[in-house]
Amino acid sequence: MIHLEQVSKHYLKKAALSDITLSLTPGTITGVIGENGSGKSTLLKLMAGLVRPTRGSVTFDGKPVTRRIASHVSYLSEQETYYPFYTVQETIDWQASQFPDFDHQIAEEILHFMNLDPEDPVKNLSKGNRARVKILLSLARKAPLILMDEPLSGLDPMVRDSIIKGLISFVDLEKQTLVITTHEVDEIESLLDHVIAIREGKIIQSISLEDLHLEEGVNLRQWMNQTYTSSTRS
Numbered sequence: 001m002i003h004l005e006q007v008s009k010h011y012l013k014k015a016a017l018s019d020i021t022l023s024l025t026p027g028t029i030t031g032v033i034g035e036n037g038s039g040k041s042t043l044l045k046l047m048a049g050l051v052r053p054t055r056g057s058v059t060f061d062g063k064p065v066t067r068r069i070a071s072h073v074s075y076l077s078e079q080e081t082y083y084p085f086y087t088v089q090e091t092i093d094w095q096a097s098q099f100p101d102f103d104h105q106i107a108e109e110i111l112h113f114m115n116l117d118p119e120d121p122v123k124n125l126s127k128g129n130r131a132r133v134k135i136l137l138s139l140a141r142k143a144p145l146i147l148m149d150e151p152l153s154g155l156d157p158m159v160r161d162s163i164i165k166g167l168i169s170f171v172d173l174e175k176q177t178l179v180i181t182t183h184e185v186d187e188i189e190s191l192l193d194h195v196i197a198i199r200e201g202k203i204i205q206s207i208s209l210e211d212l213h214l215e216e217g218v219n220l221r222q223w224m225n226q227t228y229t230s231s232t233r234s
């Protein structure tokens with residue numbers, strides 16, 4: 001699985017991440033939380049091989065992660081990365097042509113689950129349905145590592161709910177590991193096995209949800225408030 005060892009990432013002279021060491025446990029769902037600009041997207045891009053560390057190493061199953069071996073990962077970007085003039089079906093077919101691990105059967109199931117019309121041009125879709133298409137494209141791949149950058153951002157509660165149900169139904173935790181960045185901690189809490197809190201490019205806390213509930217006796221929002229308040233004081 002993915003391992004980061006003393007990783008720092010600078011953009012020009014500015015540090016986006018500093019001295020990050022972490023390993024993901026296979027078959028788990030990890031949430032990454034943090035304020036805007038704290039380094040969440042950069043962390044996912046490093047895991048995906050989309051940016052290179054300035055210092056330290058990122059490995060997957062012991063091999064250095066590069067753009068070329070990025071087939072280990074299905075990466076859902078914050079940006080909209082498909083062609084607006086394609087229909088939903090053409091978008092699915094294009095994704096399938098790019099990734100050998102794309103599973104048409106799962107794509108079809110998610111299409112129905114998400115109530116998407118394959119003939120609709122993507123440019124005519126609502127924001128919620130465009131978000132559902134992104135989820136479909138990401139989850140229809142059998143990549144061992146799925147990275148989702150803000151899949152719930154700016155969506156109404158019904159769309160968020162359908163996306164979370166999609167994650168529960170279509171991520172195969174026997175074979176896949178999921179990392180998700182989000183500000184929507186209330187919605188995501190029931191999904192997570194583990195949470196990492198980032199502030200100004202550093203991991204300030206990393207804890208399992210079980211410990212958070214049983215040992216700390218708080219929910220994710222309370223824990224987040226405590227964590228960020230105490231890190232401001234220190």
Ligand SMILES: Nc1ncnc2c1ncn2[C@@H]1O[C@H](COP(=O)(O)OP(=O)(O)OP(=O)(O)O)[C@@H](O)[C@H]1O
Pocket residue numbers: 011012015016034035036037038039040041042043
């Ligand atoms: N391509 C880039 N060039 C220069 N600076 C960048 C670039 N990408 C990110 N940064 C900077 O790195 C820092 C971390 O950015 P990043 O996008 O990883 O944060 P984030 O936690 O994902 O933020 P958000 O919640 O707003 O998406 C920020 O200060 C950002 O301005």
